Amino acid sequence: MSNEGYRIAVVGATGQVGSVLLDELGVPDDGKRTPTAAGGAADGFPPAGAGLPVREIVPFGSERSAGSTLRGMTVQPLNDETIQGFDIAVFSAGGSVSREWAPKFAKAGAVVVDNSSAWRMHDDVPLVVSEVNPEALDDHRGIVANPNCSTMQLMVALRPLQQEAGIERLVVSTFQAVSGTGKAAVEELLEESRAVLDGADVPAARSYAHQIAFNVLPHAGAFVDDHTDEEHKLINETRKILGDPTIRISATCTRVPVINGHSETANVETREPLSPERARELLEAAPGVEVRDDPQNAAYPLAIDADGRPDVLVGRIRRDRGNDRALDLFVVGDNLRKGAATNTIQLAVVLHERGLVRPTAADAVPALA
């Protein structure tokens, strides 16, 4: 870091998560984005990067968007010249861009925080939720991975329970919002919804295999076998982040007609006894969690409330009526914020606070097989 602060690259700045990355870095909004496509207003919450000394922020985009203006900055193309001289690079541009350009940024001296799935399960890449396993950052080799949205929010809720009582088994069902798929999917949900309301023909599905409006798709991501990649991520990333490969996990990931904010039911079987009261106490004290659990007064986590909030909402904390060793929870988070951009910038802050923003020797940067 120079005296004036870090020079930060935002790769994929023109996308939906990119927009929130800029928010969390404190770049003033120019009012041009689609409100429904980039999370609710984060009014009242300071940007996640408020504590990060910044000298310059440089947005990167595709060939097509390079040269355009974004919040007063010029979007840069990715090439061997433009990527030089960065301290930090945050990526949200998809797996193939990350596979190619994350090591190049790292070899050019930046620490990369990558939001794609490309590097998450790599042995030499820490997979980190800022409140959950920040110590994993200590051994980074130039590339750090941000977990998948549906895993992220669950980890924030489960870590305090795991630390107290261990986790034996999880049965998770997700209710994922369309913003996780991207701007086009949000527009498609709205367009399909309007067609249904108007009694018009619903246009052929583009972002998904079927109509999402007024429907539930037991299909988030792509099928790799009898599970989707989204379900495999939830299983594998959970084990890596919680540092326990023996946790037994059932995952069903669905897409629901919600604009932003993933909801999840989690049945959590602990290794040691854990009462709902003690779980509530632990969660109330946990960083990154807001407990909303007064069902008699209709207080519980809601997607429309999570939208725009940095924290994860947890409620419906109760004893599984069929298992004295299990609890049931309902966990809701803003998939674009804590589920993606907010954690990315929080990781940059932790890297800064721990003195870990420094160049990695080029031959130590992780490589993909």
Next chain:
Amino acid sequence: MSNEGYRIAVVGATGQVGSVLLDELGVPDDGKRTPTAAGGAADGFPPAGAGLPVREIVPFGSERSAGSTLRGMTVQPLNDETIQGFDIAVFSAGGSVSREWAPKFAKAGAVVVDNSSAWRMHDDVPLVVSEVNPEALDDHRGIVANPNCSTMQLMVALRPLQQEAGIERLVVSTFQAVSGTGKAAVEELLEESRAVLDGADVPAARSYAHQIAFNVLPHAGAFVDDHTDEEHKLINETRKILGDPTIRISATCTRVPVINGHSETANVETREPLSPERARELLEAAPGVEVRDDPQNAAYPLAIDADGRPDVLVGRIRRDRGNDRALDLFVVGDNLRKGAATNTIQLAVVLHERGLVRPTAADAVPALA
């Protein structure tokens, strides 16, 4: 039964389920109902009551609707004169009407099939899914109960697996459609959705505690403790219908912005080993089930496909990656049809086929404490 067939009372005929009861009894639609509020078109499916000899169908409604015309028939009020002379009475008018009038119809000589929760857990009332436990009808004492919608569809999917391998434990999450709450809730979902699409203020919630459009409520029914009555029903009714009080059940019931058709994830731990392949085979041979399970070709159960169908759709049949003794399923059904009206009429047909449509001695009719 007279030579000409049964005289059948439909109590609650003007409601949403009442409308489908009339459909399933083969009463021609007068085109006046709200299509979105009464399930999709059942085109191509014969009415559930096609095999039932019928002499006369008499619709009953509230004081307010008595005297009005419904599909060419005059709506009757409930009183000691109007309830005389029936062979069968099907009820979908809410718990308090059923508590009072079901025994009166039974004492007047009818067999009552009741769709409310009032009688379901009564020791002297069979709780029956037509394909699952029809033998329970044999001991009826004038009142038969129709299970709750979210339980019903699950039973159709689980029975074949239970018969093969027993069921040890269930973890169920529901994604329930608003039609389960009634017509007003459907209209409210549509109204709220339009407000969101138009960028207008969303009107204050009436049918639910919160906005349902583009949201997920971890709250279906009413909270009785840390669980809702809907969740208790799922637990208690499942055990009664499957005839096994030892099945351990976790239930989370949510409401989603779907017009009609409940979706459910079910993690099913069997007592004996059961492969997904064998489960699929059993389900393909099971009555009342349609297997849709070719995820590579995006074939799986969908709420918009279940809408208007009499059968329960089952798919995503696979081994739980965390438990060799468990399977994961996705189960979708039309909550107004198989989940309510269709099963009610199917029970009337089974009662007819088994020669069980006959008066009960007045002093044998079940009473509520």
